[in-house]
Amino acid sequence: SSELTQDPAVSVALGQTVRITCQGDSLRYYYAGWYQQRPGQAPVLVIYAKNNRPSGIPDRFSGSSSGNTASLTITGAQAEDEADYYCNSRDRSGNYVIFGGGTKLTVL
Amino acid sequence: QIQLVQSGAEVKKPGASVRVSCKASGYTFNTYGFSWVRQAPGQGLEWMGWISAYNGNTIYAQKFQGRVTLTTDTSTTTGDMQLRRLRSDDTAIYYCARDSGARPAVNAIDFWGQGTLVTVSS
Numbered sequence: 001s002s003e004l005t006q007d008p009a010v011s012v013a014l015g016q017t018v019r020i021t022c023q024g025d026s027l028r029y030y031y032a033g034w035y036q037q038r039p040g041q042a043p044v045l046v047i048y049a050k051n052n053r054p055s056g057i058p059d060r061f062s063g064s065s066s067g068n069t070a071s072l073t074i075t076g077a078q079a080e081d082e083a084d085y086y087c088n089s090r091d092r093s094g095n096y097v098i099f100g101g102g103t104k105l106t107v108l
Numbered sequence: 109q110i111q112l113v114q115s116g117a118e119v120k121k122p123g124a125s126v127r128v129s130c131k132a133s134g135y136t137f138n139t140y141g142f143s144w145v146r147q148a149p150g151q152g153l154e155w156m157g158w159i160s161a162y163n164g165n166t167i168y169a170q171k172f173q174g175r176v177t178l179t180t181d182t183s184t185t186t187g188d189m190q191l192r193r194l195r196s197d198d199t200a201i202y203y204c205a206r207d208s209g210a211r212p213a214v215n216a217i218d219f220w221g222q223g224t225l226v227t228v229s230s
Contacts, residue, residue, distance in 0.1 A: 030213075035153075037153075042203060044220070045216055045219075048215065049215065049216065054218060088153075088155075088213065089213070090212065094211070095167055095212070096169060097143060097155040097169075099145075102153070
């Protein structure tokens with residue numbers, strides 16, 4: 001399969017915890033990366049290789065994986081976390097990169 | 109610090125070609141590669157292809173095979189993306205992003221350029 005599926009929209013109350021999921025067959029074999037994209041800006045990597053945070057990414061962002069599902073969890077969501085979130089991985093062949101359709105996170 | 113700085117916005121007519129450049133700095137250029145990703149207005153991210161700055165190997169998404177060419181120049185630490193036979197649905201922001209030099213997305217597509225808007229209109 002060459003698809004990654006994300007919920008189109010998720011909301012969370014300020015300070016609460018939210019999980020954004022990404023499903024796809026290739027996630028059984030390859031790690032997911034997660035990207036945050038604020039309006040009018042380029043994507044920013046927030047999680048890679050299952051649960052690694054690049055320098056400068058707050059520790060409220062974490063990743064996990066089980067079977068064909070990868071998850072991005074934001075513990076204690078802040079107003080500035082309101083953005084679109086995209087997962088990516090490689091397809092089953094390992095040769096091509098695929099992106100999920102994105103999840104719009106609203107912080108209430 | 110690591111930076112990827114892309115060339116400016118372009119307006120092209122259908123059937124023309126466009127070249128977008130990506131100047132890299134702040135890291136050892138030939139140990140990485142680039143992935144190119146585009147985003148149509150209001151849409152998600154779409155991967156176009158990958159090139160290794162180490163050995164010039166390329167992998168193109170099947171959708172763009174035959175229409176896109178990726179190149180790198182180690183002397184100027186620049187990557188280029190050329191897209192030919194433009195159509196109106198190629199209107200999008202095009203991003204370069206640092207990737208592994210061995211294979212696409214082996215570790216992470218980590219640093220992104222600011223994006224280049226390409227508008228295709230008659």
